[in-house]
Amino acid sequence: MTDRPTDRDHDFDRALTRGLLSRRTMLAGIGGAGLASLLAACGTKGTATKADPSSQAAADRSDTEKVLSWSNWPEYIDVNDDTQAHPTLDAFSKQTGIKVTYTEDYNDNDEFFAKVQPQLRAGADTGRDLWCSTDWMVAKLIRLNWVQELDKANIPNAKNVQDTLADVEFDPGRKFSLPWQSGFTGIGYNPKATGGKKIETFEQLLTDKALKGKVTLLTEMRDTVGMALLAMGKDPAKFTDADFDAAIAQLAEAKESGQLKGFTGNEYGKGLASGDIAACLAWTGDVVQLKADNPSLGYTLPSTGHLIWSDNFVIPNKAKHKKNAEILINYFYDPKVMAQVVGYVNYISVVKGAEDILVAEDPDVANNPLIFPSEEVLGRAHVFRGLTEEEETKYNKAFQALTTGG
Structure with missing residues (x-):
């Protein structure tokens, strides 16, 4: 079920649509101790x-x-x-x-x-x-x-x-x-490709049949797994191996069902603008820049949380x-x-x-x-916890198997 948007969510959407200042001023000056x-x-x-500086x-x-x-x-x-x-x-x-x-x-x-x-x-x-x-x-x-x-x-x-x-x-x-x-990691979507539907949760990316085959997630493991963990009610700053495995399993199920078009780096913008990608994990500034030429594009920071x-x-x-x-x-x-x-x-x-x-x-x-x-909004922003070398190797191997099928 899609969560009901709050008044703040509506303000967020209206501000995107208005394009206050310029198309590139969305998160230019956020301040405050909470964010810092x-x-x-x-x-x-x-x-x-x-290290020996002379060798570097x-x-x-x-x-x-x-x-x-x-x-x-x-x-x-x-x-x-x-x-x-x-x-x-x-x-x-x-x-x-x-x-x-x-x-x-x-x-x-x-x-x-x-x-x-x-x-x-x-x-x-x-x-x-x-x-x-x-x-x-x-x-x-x-x-x-x-x-x-x-x-x-x-x-x-x-x-x-x-x-x-x-x-x-x-x-x-x-x-x-x-x-x-x-910046933040959230969800970008093209209403023309979603049938006019707002995409406001990570769960929609993985299960909404209207988006099947038109969803991309990020090749950055911390972004994609972090957002999955948040949707599961887990804190990316405190998760366990079991939590990570559960997130990977959920992502693998979505991939195997044909829900996902694939995984991208920064290049998702072109597909999102054209409608070839209906919805995706996206970085804040990218979507606002794309809105200059395509004002209908939407961006959501899910109620379950987002990454910074x-x-x-x-x-x-x-x-x-x-x-x-x-x-x-x-x-x-x-x-x-x-x-x-x-x-x-x-x-x-x-x-x-x-x-x-x-x-x-x-x-x-x-x-x-x-x-x-x-x-x-700041209270829903999370960081992905530090990893040991062993964890980084293990998690990257699992994520690479997910993204490449290897």
């Missing part, structure tokens, strides 16, 4: 063994080569809709003389890890100076000694990181990472332009610059002062439930 505490708890506990660093060419290569997730930076240029990157290059090769080739943490693992394992350059990984992947990279300690002398604006994100479980003291954006996460800057071993990468991180930690980004990408600001700038630029922000969600 949740963000601080995100991630996997990782213990970095002491390459000769830094930053002083003579004013370039850097940055890999990031799609739809994750401000864009000029007419020219498709990135205004903040263009301003950075003009200000510093550093040209940025910006590549949107990070669709999924495990997929990206598979791309760079051979070079990192061999102690070779990945061809990238910077990328943005989700909390748990940062923990893994630190544990493997495959990312370099940041030189905070080149990042004085690091002082602007939200206080509760300055010292996190997976990277104490933020030695190896700084957050880029944060952060993506973070890291500099890989053997990067040839480490200082240039640190100068770029410093640039984005200017509240004015970060406000410009989060005002476009719809995610949660991790830089102090960016929220105030957005509110000053448009008072509607302060009344937008998507930008300043209620305590009730």
Whole structure:
């Protein structure tokens, strides 16, 4: 049975439809201690063994080569809709003389890890100076000694990181990472493909026959299993092996019944917009961006709960332009610059002062439930607990068998 939507759910839906501010301001400036505490708890506990920095660093060419290569997730930076240029990157290059090769080739943490693992394992350059990984992947990279300690002398604006994100479980003291954006995992749906029906529960994704063959879940194990656990009444921060197995069994049943079209990374957007995907697990900002061209698209944070996460800057071993990468991180930690980004990408600001700038630029922000969600919405946000190496191996193997059939 579909849960009856609350007044807050209606406010959420109306705000999506109105497109307050711009199409990319949905979760740009969420603040408050409740949210910050949740963000601080995100991630996997990782213990970095002491590495020899000389074995991780390459000769830094930053002083003579004013370039850097940055890999990031799609739809994750401000864009000029007419020219498709990135205004903040263009301003950075003009200000510093550093040209940025910006590549949107990070669709999924495990997929990206598979791309760079051979070079990192061999102690070779990945061809990238910077990328943005989700909390748990940062923990893994630190544990493997495959990312370099940041030189905070080149990042004085690091002082602007939200206080509760300055010292996190997976990277104490933020030695190896700084957050880029944060957001929620919920449900996106296309009413034209659902027969006009709102999709408001995870149970609907797995069992509603009207959606059969048109549902996608995420290739991110923590997102998909985490949402399944919440629907089962389990806390993703405290689940047991038995809970995990039960969630996998439920997902496998949906797959075997033909309910699922498949599992995707960031690429679900095209199918959702066209109606080829009727409903899916989706990240907050993506759906709002898609609504610019397809206002009928819907997005739900289920009453059973949703997940919250952060993506973070890291500099890989053997990067040839480490200082240039640190100068770029410093640039984005200017509240004015970060406000410009989060005002476009719809995610949660991790830089102090960016929220105030957005509110000053448009008072509607302060009344937008998507930008300043209620305590009730924050109260339903959960993090996926840290995993031991043994658990990570075991759970990933089970999830891979589910997603690939192997």
